[in-house]
Amino acid sequence: MTLRSALDDYKRTRNDARVFPGERRTTTGTFSGLDERLVYVDRDGWHRDHTYPVSGLSGVNRSRFGIELLDGTSWLGDLETVEQGYVGDTALVRTVHDAGDYTVTQHDLTLGAVHLTRFELKGELPTDPTLQAFFDLTPEHQETRLGKLEHEDTLEVHHHRQANLVTATTEVDEIYGQLPEQFDELLTDTETVSFPREKTGVQKYEDALLNGTVVIEVPFEVDRSGAESVATTTVASLLADLDDTGRKEAVAEVTDTASEHDTVATLRDAAEAQVPVAVPEDTPRRELAVDDLRVLSLLAAETGAHIAGPDPDPFYAYTGGYGYTWFRDDSEIARYLLETDERLDTGLEEWFADSAAFYMDTQLDDGSWPHRVWAHDGTIAPGWAHARLESGDDIDYQADQTGSVASFLSAYLRLGTPSDPDAIESTLELALDGLDSTLEADGLPIECQNAWENMTGRFVHTAATFLQGYAAIARAPVEESIRERALEGAKTVYEGLDELWVEDEEIFALRIDPDGDLDPRLDTGSLALAEAHREYAAVASISDRRINQLAAHFEHTLEGLWRETDAIAGLYRFEGDEWRRRIQDDEKIWTVSTAWGANACTQLASLLADRGDARAETFYTEARRLFEEIDADGSLVMDNGYLPEQLFDDGTPDCATPLGWPHAIRLATVAQLATADQLDQ
Structure with missing residues (x-):
């Protein structure tokens, strides 16, 4: 959590009787991450890193996902979440959102330093959907003095020794930066900022290039051969220590991990192999x-x-x-x-x-x-x-x-x-x-x-x-x-x-x-x-x-x-x-x-x-x-x-x-x- 996001939460929750405003609560969601990374997945579909204490690396501070169709974008947090829990004995998190005409089934799994989020839409899809993925990335806990690099379909946000990389299994349509909360917005008593912002351009060309807030537009792969349309894509992020991993190697790692785990079956296989202890069936409770x-x-x-x-x-x-x-x-x-x-x-x-x-x-x-x-x-x-x-x-x-x-x-x-x-x-x-x-x-x-x-x-x-x-x-x-x-x-x-x-x-x-x-x-x-x-x-x-x-x-x-x-x-x-x-x-x-x-x-x-x-x-x-x-x-x-x-x-x-x-x-x-x-x- 950065100071910007803490102040935003403070404004949103300071009158709540049972919430301590400005905290990054983990009381409504579920965690994945049995290796190098600890990632919280909220019932509203977004996720956030709590990784630094267990690895010394930091990553996703805020995220938000939405489904764009002809009638606009439906953000997962605005849909009804009907289910969230673990798959079997694993740390694979399954979350189901009801969008009315279709359902969104989300699978989250953290493997090593890579976090994978697979989305499956099933139902009536009047047009091919696009995933709107917002990320606020904070390598080395930095919210400023960051740089953005694009490697074909992979985004990198870097500071000094650490970089955060994001990619998707389907071709990325567009990557565009976002201005974080500005001083005048932070200093208002009640006004908050919702991300992603509207595409209205930026004041200076470097404004959206020197911070970690970004939107990635990802087309779904759509199958209309059955009674219901099915659309899928997988988004992956990697925390990389550039002292240990070269930039090219990091790009290869995040793209390869995503492509190798682009189905529920491959995610589940990886999750089952990751379980640290096989608990015998006759174990009490x-x-x-x-x-x-x-x-x-x-x-x-x-x-x-x-x-x-x-x-x-x-x-x-x-x-x-x-x-x-x-x-x-x-x-x-x-x-x-x-x-x-x-x-x-x-x-x-x-x-x-x-x-x-x-x-x-x-x-x-x-x-x-x-x-x-x-x-x-x-x-x-x-x-x-x-x-x-x-x-x-x-x-x-x-x-x-x-x-x-x-x-x-x-x-x-x-x-x-x-x-x-x-x-x-x-x-x-x-x-x-x-x-x-x-x-x-x-x-x-x-x-x-x-x-x-x-x-x-x-x-x-x-x-x-x-x-x-x-x-x-x-x-x-x-x-x-x-x-x-x-x-x-x-x-x-x-x-x-x-x-x-x-x-x-x-x-x-x-x-x-x-x-x-x-x-x-x-x-x-x-x-x-x-x-x-x-x-x-x-x-x-x-x-x-x-x-x-x-x-x-x-x-x-x-x-x-x-x-x-x-x-x-x-x-x-x-x-x-x-x-x-x-x-x-x-x-x-x-x-x-x-x-x-x-x-x-x-x-x-x-x-x-x-x-x-x-x-x-x-x-x-x-x-x-x-x-x-x-x-x-x-x-x-x-x-x-x-x-x-x-x-x-x-x-x-x-x-x-x-x-x-x-x-x-x-x-x-x-x-x-x-x-x-x-x-x-």
């Missing part, structure tokens, strides 16, 4: 496994790292951005997938190897991991919690991330087949240094930022990740001295958790605040205590008192944070959460909190069942209740299977969509419930 693994593949870079989600807010107007790798989210995704693979044999070993390599490459010298990095190369990304890269105290540091990475690497060393276990052991030994240096004498982590990134203090969630990280290392097949050191750390944190217990309310406090007082609000982050104690139970004993504390805490937390409206139900993050409410008075329901609740209940139930505690069935029931809201037809799940980050009370999805973290939690929860014979049929 197979449709969820397909959805979850597809989303996690969409959000993954070639390094194996995942961005949190497609970034809706590139100008940080309302958030701090989403198109980065957080080590908390990413390592928990890896750990949940590892547990799923152990139980359901999903064949994800290569994913785990990539994740482990990424974590080893990005570990800091003090044993910790940074706030967030770019997924495509692991370099430090903009953030607000990089204190351990700076001089001074550690308050602006998210210590839970180091605990989470240590938990995954330990589990991978124990359950997986790493190619270099010694390297992982060295990483874990250094991670112990990072944990030890941020653990206070009372057994709780230092004052730092929380997982929700909106407070500082000494958090119960951070303590849970430390308990799990230490215990996981103590279980790992590493040198005895490392295990002993880790076990000592785990016991210290286990005892330290008593500092957070609020006796009269029977809960663990959210934190000790910066003034040293207990903050007794309920927080879904505290649900991490269940998995942490389950890990701890493998290396040390848990007292009956602690078990009773956990059961009571969960009962109060699940009851207190549960919300139900006419449209949706689930858990909100924590008491008093004011983030992104817009006009809504109450806290918004989050998919990650609801998924976390379902998973944590299975963990606690399993811990109780291992002790012969009859309360296990109560928490399995709670797990099924929460899981129901994220199941295939759950109230928090979109029609395409996506879990958005959060929802308004009327069911309107909001913010990063899809969010990777809850998809991994959901998959692991299915595996846990199925293994315990607790999954409803």
Whole structure:
């Protein structure tokens, strides 16, 4: 998204009660792109790149497609969209628009750095149609200082090292430039500009040649031999790094890819070959496994790292951005997938190897991991919690991330087949240094930022990740001295958790605040205590008192944070959460909190069942209740299977969509419930 398009969206949506104006929302469409590129396809037929975080390349900022016949141009966004979804298990997106006398069936597929859009018109066509294709192309995120080149039927828009190319399988009739929004148009309070503009000429010949806005007119190939006329064409775009690919090679790549995939059959064959994991037919809740693994593949870079989600807010107007790798989210995704693979044999070993390599490459010298990095190369990304890269105290540091990475690497060393276990052991030994240096004498982590990134203090969630990280290392097949050191750390944190217990309310406090007082609000982050104690139970004993504390805490937390409206139900993050409410008075329901609740209940139930505690069935029931809201037809799940980050009370999805973290939690929860014979049929 450029500043021009952000301001245009702001004018169009600033009075909407449940929209944050100026964002590039992904809550109504579907993504394609399992390789080098991530492309959003809206139900209105246009598409847009969200590629930069996963490859370092940028492309389509805006697009629009229309069908020109004798009576004018019908833009797809003005037609009724009757269907959009994936074809089978693939990332091939099929969208159907109803134009009255004919239908438009659109297939979108991203292969490598090429995005293909195939259009098929079927019905009464009084004359041969022409496709009007508008593109706003932004190589290197530039909206100015661009150049246009035409290579026969292929357009190139270039900046310095990067170029965007567009072509079609049928002969291109005309390519003409468009003026982007001008200063006087941008500065009006309400007036917006619709593209493409009328063909009225330009003031100077270079105006339409030095930017990325362009219209391509493409004739359809028409077959009138049947009862209904059929017209087809395929448009393709390529993101090319000219340092790696020559201009001629780039032109050949985009034209060849388009011509080789000019039918639905060839698109489907390519899409099926692209699917990263073949999910066995007998997999419990197979449709969820397909959805979850597809989303996690969409959000993954070639390094194996995942961005949190497609970034809706590139100008940080309302958030701090989403198109980065957080080590908390990413390592928990890896750990949940590892547990799923152990139980359901999903064949994800290569994913785990990539994740482990990424974590080893990005570990800091003090044993910790940074706030967030770019997924495509692991370099430090903009953030607000990089204190351990700076001089001074550690308050602006998210210590839970180091605990989470240590938990995954330990589990991978124990359950997986790493190619270099010694390297992982060295990483874990250094991670112990990072944990030890941020653990206070009372057994709780230092004052730092929380997982929700909106407070500082000494958090119960951070303590849970430390308990799990230490215990996981103590279980790992590493040198005895490392295990002993880790076990000592785990016991210290286990005892330290008593500092957070609020006796009269029977809960663990959210934190000790910066003034040293207990903050007794309920927080879904505290649900991490269940998995942490389950890990701890493998290396040390848990007292009956602690078990009773956990059961009571969960009962109060699940009851207190549960919300139900006419449209949706689930858990909100924590008491008093004011983030992104817009006009809504109450806290918004989050998919990650609801998924976390379902998973944590299975963990606690399993811990109780291992002790012969009859309360296990109560928490399995709670797990099924929460899981129901994220199941295939759950109230928090979109029609395409996506879990958005959060929802308004009327069911309107909001913010990063899809969010990777809850998809991994959901998959692991299915595996846990199925293994315990607790999954409803």
